[in-house]
Amino acid sequence: MGDKLKNYLENLFKQLSKRLEYINDEVLILNVPNNRLQGDYSTNIAMRLSKKLKTNPRQIAAEISSNLLELADKSIIAEVKIEGPGFINFFFAPGFIAGVVQKVADNGNNFGRSNKYNGKKAMVEFVSANPTGPLTIGHGRNAVVGDTFANMLEAIGYDVTREYYFNNAGRQMRVLGNSVKFRYLELLGQTIEFPEDHYQGEYIKDIAQQVLNDHGDKLVEESPEGIFKDYAERIIFDDIKKTLGNIGIEMKSFFNENDLYTEKRIDKVLEEFKAKDLSYQSEGATWLKLSKMGNEQDKVIIKSTGEPTYRLPDIAYHITKYERGYDLIVDLFGSDHNATYPDVLAALKALGYDIEKIKVMIHQFVTVVANGQIVKMSTRKANFITLDELIDEAGRDAVRYFFVMRDLKTHLNFDIELAKKQTDENPVFYLQYAYARICSILRMTTEKELKASFENLDLLKEVEEQDILKKMFHFADEVEFAALNFEPNKISNYLEELAALFHRFYAAHRIIGSEKNLAEARIALIVAVQQAIKNGLNILSVSAPEKM
């Protein structure tokens, strides 16, 4: 759907370039000025051209604007002004702006969405926590952001697969099995000195209890890597899936690292490295020639024990993503991974894969603040707060919103008290309140037999009304921008601004009690706002309550 206003101007400039040749070589940058007196859109093209043409920018601006006015449709563009050092400011006709209301009504739940990337397949890999314990708040940011990425890509037409990659073998899982067995023996009355580097959490005791319930004391001689590990894995994974479900995340697929071995994919990659002379043996290990691929140093891919390091399966795993035909491959990691992915990318590139398709997104850590104190957490030490506990306390909407409302690149302070608060300090409620307020107004207007009408949209002339209309025109652009740049916080910011404009309108003007035509145009306006907020919240998977 795009932004009609912007498209219109871009087309106008295209026509203009036939008249004024110098326009051709200059990129047109249109932005929305902060100050409404500076127009609906503004361009600095004259200033940029003045360097090249060695002419006064205001003079160039004058030539551009007079030609533009001749080409422009007066019912769309009301005014073009030259201001400041040479900005060209465009003012749209209020009646034209109001047309967005009709557009929203026509598109309904699809308003803001587009089919620009229809037919393209994307994968978002996220969470990918190994089943060694419940999801923590730290995983929460990854989970919510990843799912929101997927929602945003769907909103611009992508067919998206959400995938969870996990490893249920190796040292961690052995330690997990051991941990359960120790707790099991404790339950049977043995005195155990529980190792410090084992999983300390209460959940391990629960799993041990479960084993005891099902098998009694028959497993004293059983290997920790058998039944104990299997129980732990199954119970923990069920718990993880339940937690994800609690915040509305449904993974389409769970990819087990182990399949890479059984399907001989690891061997195949190794052979390929060898054939392309990208690996070598040294000190009993197999090394990857990363220094030849532009990275700092060579790294081990097979330890002298014969076990691969994480890099090798990671590379093989990504090859499956290519083979599965994705046009866009998104990996979302915490900042602790920031040094590892370049190795994987370099290797894939060396094997001939187009790494432009891969977008590695790194989010910074979550700092949990409780009672004004920073809480340090570790799964192993079990002093963490689980994601489930957080959802129980703060609710799904607040959790989803809080994890997404900040730029990924910055540390997120998660203030547990704030998220729990059902007050105006909590931005989720600000948005939801705007929505609920509209629903309430509409219940009243229905009683008074007033209904939305598109006949007299040109009556929407007040500043507060025009501001809302203009804001709505940008919705689709904001969604597309947010999706392509992986910035979900752009959507929450946009919605907060839209909600603020609505609240301002509400305080300044009345619907019930206004002249009928105006009242019905205003109803159409707020119905459109209602739809936009709902669609935006929907992308964030936050609910839009009709009553609060």
Next chain:
RNA sequence: GCCCCGGUAGCUCAGUAGGAUAGAGCGUCAGUUUCCUAAACUGUAGGUCAGAGGUUCGAAUCCUCUCCGGGGCACCA
């Protein structure tokens, strides 16, 4: 020592390929409800955009250096 992120109002943060007087919420203080939800709105106060150089008509934004905070630099994942 090296690499990646960040440093903007008292607090939490926006600031979209460099643009016009740096914004919002919360918190301060002062107001607004016989009237569609006051979970709202209006006004007030609050800034050396970490610091120093540079690039240019113009820098919070780009470059260099310094300081502070976080993460990483394994034959762990």
